[in-house]
Amino acid sequence: MxxxxxxxxxxxxxxxxxxxxxxxxxxxxxxxxxxxxxxxxxxxxxxxxxxxxxxxxxxxxxxxxxxSSSSMPYDKELAAAKKAATLAARLCQKVQKALLQSDVHSKSDKSPVTVADYGSQALVSFVLERELPSEPFSLVAEEDSGDLRKESGQETLKRITELVNDTLASEESDRFTALTTEDVLRAIDNGKSEGGSIGRHWVLDPIDGTKGFVRGDQYAIALGLLHEGKVVLGVLACPNLPLTSIGNNQQSSSNEVGCLFFAKVGDGAYMQSLNGSTHIKVHVTDTGNPEEASFFESFEAAHSSHDLSSSIAEKLGVKAPPVRIDSQAKYGALSRGDGAIYLRFPHKGYREKIWDHAAGSIVVTEAGGIVTDAAGNPLDFSKGKFLDVASGIIVTNQKLMPSLLRAVKEALNEKASSL
Ligand SMILES: Nc1ncnc2c1ncn2[C@@H]1O[C@H](COP(=O)(O)O)[C@@H](OP(=O)(O)O)[C@H]1O
Ligand SMILES: [Mg+2]
Ligand SMILES: [Mg+2]
Ligand SMILES: [Mg+2]
Incomplete structure (x- = not known):
C-alpha cells in the first residue's frame, strides 16, 4: 500500500x-x-x-x-485556547499581586484553592465556549462550584465574578457584557466532564501549582485538548517564568517574565511572551551526556520524592543539583532545553490527574522529548480524569531515555528491597 x-x-x-x-x-x-x-x-x-x-x-x-475546510486541523481550537489561557493568566497575575489571606481556601482534600483558581476556570470555560460555538463543548477541569454554592461561599463567589468581569472588561472592552454569579457557577461546572476515549474533551488545570502561586512562585494555566483519547494540542501559560533559561549555571540576560508555550500534534512546539511577541520554535536539549544534564522536580517534596530522584540522578551520572519549581512550568522549561530531565515520583496511593500532564506532555513531545511512566509506557489520557501510571512519570530527550529508564528501574528495585 x-x-x-x-x-x-x-x-x-x-x-x-x-x-x-x-x-x-x-x-x-x-x-x-x-x-x-x-x-x-x-x-x-x-x-x-x-x-x-x-x-x-x-x-x-x-x-x-x-x-477544517480552510485551515489546518485544530487551528481555531489553538487560537481559542491561547486567548483563553492568556486572559486567565491576566486574572491570576492580578490576584497574585494582591494576594489576600481571605483569597485562599481549603478544599475537602485539604489542598489549597484560591479565587484565582475558580476565576481562571470560569474564564477559560466561558471563552472556549464563546469562541467555538459550532463545536460540542466538553471540559474536564480540576475545580467545581460545590463550595461556592454554599451560604459561606457567597462572598467568595462575588469576588470571583468581579475578577472575571474586570478581566474581560479590561482585555476585551469592545465585546464586554458582564457575567452574573450564576453565569460564573455554570462556567465552572462546565468542567465536570469525565473525558474518555470518544470525541473531544478540553482538559484544564486553571492554576497548576497553587502552592507555588500562593508562595509567589511558579504556576501555570494548563489547557489541553483530547481527541479520541490522545492529546492533540496544549497551551501552557506560565506568568512567572523568565523568557530566558532558568537552568543550572545559566545567567538570565533579561528580567522579563511570562511565557506562553503551545503545541499542536505534528506541528512542533513554540513559545512566545505572554505579552504577545512573535513566537519561536522550541526544542529539547539534544545532549546524551548525563554530566551535562540537569533535572527538574517538584518544589514540594510531598508531591514527588526528592530522595528517589536524587538516587536516580546519581545512578545516571547527573552532576548538577535539582532545579525545583512548581507546576507544569517544568515541562515548558524542559521543552526549550533549560534542563534535560523531569522526574516525578508521587508518594504511595496518590493518583495522577490528566490535567496535571496533558498540556505539558504535548509541549514536550512536540519539542522532540519523550514522556513516559516509570516503566517506559506512554501516558494514557483516554481513561477518564485519572492517569494510571507505574510508580511515576519521567521526561527527557531521545538520547538520554534508555539510560534514564535503566537508572529508574535500578533505583525502584533498590527501594523495594529496602522496605
Ligand atoms: N500528594 C501529592 N502527590 C503528588 N501530586 C500531588 C499531591 N498533592 C497534590 N498534587 C498535585 O501536584 C500538582 C502540582 O505539581 P507540582 O508539584 O509539580 O507543582 C498539584 O496541582 P494543583 O496545584 O493544580 O492542585 C496537584 O494536582
Ligand atoms: Mg489543586
Ligand atoms: Mg495541577
Ligand atoms: Mg490546579
Whole structure:
C-alpha cells in the first residue's frame, strides 16, 4: 500500500495527489497528519504500467474534515485556547499581586484553592465556549462550584465574578457584557466532564501549582485538548517564568517574565511572551551526556520524592543539583532545553490527574522529548480524569531515555528491597 499525504482539505472531501506506478500498486491510502490511514481506495492498473501522476478524490463525511475546510486541523481550537489561557493568566497575575489571606481556601482534600483558581476556570470555560460555538463543548477541569454554592461561599463567589468581569472588561472592552454569579457557577461546572476515549474533551488545570502561586512562585494555566483519547494540542501559560533559561549555571540576560508555550500534534512546539511577541520554535536539549544534564522536580517534596530522584540522578551520572519549581512550568522549561530531565515520583496511593500532564506532555513531545511512566509506557489520557501510571512519570530527550529508564528501574528495585 502506498501512503500519500493530502495536499488540500476540501470540506468533506479529501484530495490526495501524488505519482505512482499504477501497474504494480493499485491500493492507495490517504493519511491524516499523524500518518494514520483515513481513506483507502483502489485505482485500476493501466495496461502500460507507466509512471504517471494520479489524483484520488474520495468522499469522506468526517465532521473533523468538514470543520477544517480552510485551515489546518485544530487551528481555531489553538487560537481559542491561547486567548483563553492568556486572559486567565491576566486574572491570576492580578490576584497574585494582591494576594489576600481571605483569597485562599481549603478544599475537602485539604489542598489549597484560591479565587484565582475558580476565576481562571470560569474564564477559560466561558471563552472556549464563546469562541467555538459550532463545536460540542466538553471540559474536564480540576475545580467545581460545590463550595461556592454554599451560604459561606457567597462572598467568595462575588469576588470571583468581579475578577472575571474586570478581566474581560479590561482585555476585551469592545465585546464586554458582564457575567452574573450564576453565569460564573455554570462556567465552572462546565468542567465536570469525565473525558474518555470518544470525541473531544478540553482538559484544564486553571492554576497548576497553587502552592507555588500562593508562595509567589511558579504556576501555570494548563489547557489541553483530547481527541479520541490522545492529546492533540496544549497551551501552557506560565506568568512567572523568565523568557530566558532558568537552568543550572545559566545567567538570565533579561528580567522579563511570562511565557506562553503551545503545541499542536505534528506541528512542533513554540513559545512566545505572554505579552504577545512573535513566537519561536522550541526544542529539547539534544545532549546524551548525563554530566551535562540537569533535572527538574517538584518544589514540594510531598508531591514527588526528592530522595528517589536524587538516587536516580546519581545512578545516571547527573552532576548538577535539582532545579525545583512548581507546576507544569517544568515541562515548558524542559521543552526549550533549560534542563534535560523531569522526574516525578508521587508518594504511595496518590493518583495522577490528566490535567496535571496533558498540556505539558504535548509541549514536550512536540519539542522532540519523550514522556513516559516509570516503566517506559506512554501516558494514557483516554481513561477518564485519572492517569494510571507505574510508580511515576519521567521526561527527557531521545538520547538520554534508555539510560534514564535503566537508572529508574535500578533505583525502584533498590527501594523495594529496602522496605
Ligand atoms: N500528594 C501529592 N502527590 C503528588 N501530586 C500531588 C499531591 N498533592 C497534590 N498534587 C498535585 O501536584 C500538582 C502540582 O505539581 P507540582 O508539584 O509539580 O507543582 C498539584 O496541582 P494543583 O496545584 O493544580 O492542585 C496537584 O494536582
Ligand atoms: Mg489543586
Ligand atoms: Mg495541577
Ligand atoms: Mg490546579
Amino acid at each position: 502506498k501512503m500519500c499525504t493530502p495536499t488540500r482539505w476540501l470540506g468533506a472531501r479529501a484530495v490526495a495527489v501524488g505519482s505512482g506506478r499504477t501497474s504494480d500498486c493499485s491500493c492507495f491510502c490517504v493519511t491524516n497528519f499523524r500518518n494514520q490511514p483515513i481513506i483507502t481506495t483502489t485505482i485500476s492498473a493501466t495496461p502500460q504500467g507507466t509512471r504517471r501522476p494520479f489524483s484520488v478524490f474520495c468522499s469522506y463525511s468526517s465532521p473533523f474534515l468538514a470543520a
